[in-house]
Amino acid sequence: MRSSRIAYDVTVGRWPPNARERLESAALDLFVENGYEETTVAQIADRAGMNRATFFRHFADKREVLFGGEEVLGGLFADAITAAPTAATLSECLQAALAAAAAAMTTQQRAKAAQRVLVLAVNADVQERGLLKHARIAKSVTAALRERGNDELTARLGAEMVMLAFSVAFERWMSAKDDEPFTPYAEAALSDLQTRAADLVLPSRLSA
Amino acid sequence: MRSSRIAYDVTVGRWPPNARERLESAALDLFVENGYEETTVAQIADRAGMNRATFFRHFADKREVLFGGEEVLGGLFADAITAAPTAATLSECLQAALAAAAAAMTTQQRAKAAQRVLVLAVNADVQERGLLKHARIAKSVTAALRERGNDELTARLGAEMVMLAFSVAFERWMSAKDDEPFTPYAEAALSDLQTRAADLVLPSRLSA
Numbered sequence: 001m002r003s004s005r006i007a008y009d010v011t012v013g014r015w016p017p018n019a020r021e022r023l024e025s026a027a028l029d030l031f032v033e034n035g036y037e038e039t040t041v042a043q044i045a046d047r048a049g050m051n052r053a054t055f056f057r058h059f060a061d062k063r064e065v066l067f068g069g070e071e072v073l074g075g076l077f078a079d080a081i082t083a084a085p086t087a088a089t090l091s092e093c094l095q096a097a098l099a100a101a102a103a104a105m106t107t108q109q110r111a112k113a114a115q116r117v118l119v120l121a122v123n124a125d126v127q128e129r130g131l132l133k134h135a136r137i138a139k140s141v142t143a144a145l146r147e148r149g150n151d152e153l154t155a156r157l158g159a160e161m162v163m164l165a166f167s168v169a170f171e172r173w174m175s176a177k178d179d180e181p182f183t184p185y186a187e188a189a190l191s192d193l194q195t196r197a198a199d200l201v202l203p204s205r206l207s208a
Numbered sequence: 209m210r211s212s213r214i215a216y217d218v219t220v221g222r223w224p225p226n227a228r229e230r231l232e233s234a235a236l237d238l239f240v241e242n243g244y245e246e247t248t249v250a251q252i253a254d255r256a257g258m259n260r261a262t263f264f265r266h267f268a269d270k271r272e273v274l275f276g277g278e279e280v281l282g283g284l285f286a287d288a289i290t291a292a293p294t295a296a297t298l299s300e301c302l303q304a305a306l307a308a309a310a311a312a313m314t315t316q317q318r319a320k321a322a323q324r325v326l327v328l329a330v331n332a333d334v335q336e337r338g339l340l341k342h343a344r345i346a347k348s349v350t351a352a353l354r355e356r357g358n359d360e361l362t363a364r365l366g367a368e369m370v371m372l373a374f375s376v377a378f379e380r381w382m383s384a385k386d387d388e389p390f391t392p393y394a395e396a397a398l399s400d401l402q403t404r405a406a407d408l409v410l411p412s413r414l415s416a
Contacts, residue, residue: 091407151404201403201405
């Protein structure tokens with residue numbers, strides 16, 4: 001479909017997605033069709049109607065094309081925490097972070113995410129890269145919470161809470177119907193975890 | 209020092225450590241001396257007074273030699289949770305897990321850990337493997353908590369708490385004097401995090 005790469009897409013009423021998004025879509029399609037290991041960067045670029053040089057302007061290597069969303073997510077979390085009102089509690093900051101994630105969790109992203117889940121399930125080295133991205137997002141959330149004056153441990157615990165709530169929300173959302181919005185899943189996952197966090201607090205603290 | 213491999217070690221009053229431990233020590237020494245990438249499995253085996261085949265009986269690849277302790281740690285955490293009294297609360301299970309970790313955190317292990325920190329700091333792919341191990345330990349803790357009847361979310365949250373408390377304790381312990389025991393650091397880290405977990409719980413839950 002190289003000839004269509006600058007065509008107006010009448011089905012969604014807009015110009016086709018930009019180079020980065022097209023490379024991601026092409027890569028995911030090929031990984032699912034032919035296998036991650038079997039797919040080359042040249043094939044991805046070709047499917048997207050570009051050349052290898054363009055691919056490497058957007059992604060450092062083949063694995064990175066799977067994790068563009070992670071960079072976006074880390075930024076959304078951190079920006080939302082930074083932008084929260086000065087008086088916002090820790091809980092409110094975590095809620096703001098998860099609410100902001102919804103911007104990246106569209107129906108289109110959900111379809112891509114389903115492909116990624118399939119690819120990650122059978123490729124250990126891709127899983128490892130995913131964990132590295134996960135760790136980096138947690139660090140950026142920790143930094144954003146620290147900047148608000150939370151101490152180091154509170155910030156790290158808050159970041160783990162955001163990451164776990166996001167994972168739980170993501171899993172539930174992926175199991176739901178296609179057109180469900182992400183936000184209610186994010187809110188429910190965080191609330192469910194906050195309920196359970198009471199069991200982590202020492203009894204003397206709860207009654208204080 | 210191949211000739212000394214079955215010698216009685218008069219300085220510590222015992223036979224030298226077993227093959228697995230000797231391979232670990234040899235690998236860490238070489239990684240620190242010559243660099244991780246530059247060190248071959250053959251060199252590690254040679255330094256330990258063994259051959260490559262023996263290395264591969266103990267470790268799947270060069271990276272794995274850095275993470276033998278992680279397997280041990282996951283087992284210690286899970287076994288301690290499983291062995292906790294039936295009436296033990298979630299907090300008591302987490303305390304038991306961290307207390308059990310002390311068995312692996314000896315002065316000898318601390319010296320190895322310091323070498324590992326140096327190697328991991330400059331090798332991204334080794335960091336990725338470390339995160340995979342970390343994720344596996346968290347899964348085994350989650351499974352052990354689930355088996356005690358905790359629900360899925362409580363178990364996952366509890367596992368993240370154990371992992372974070374261990375990380376914090378480990379960092380503090382590594383910054384302390386050489387001969388400090390690990391247990392007080394583990395207890396303090398968990399307690400410090402449990403205090404902060406109160407901020408994660410919704411206000412209505414705390415006063416309930």
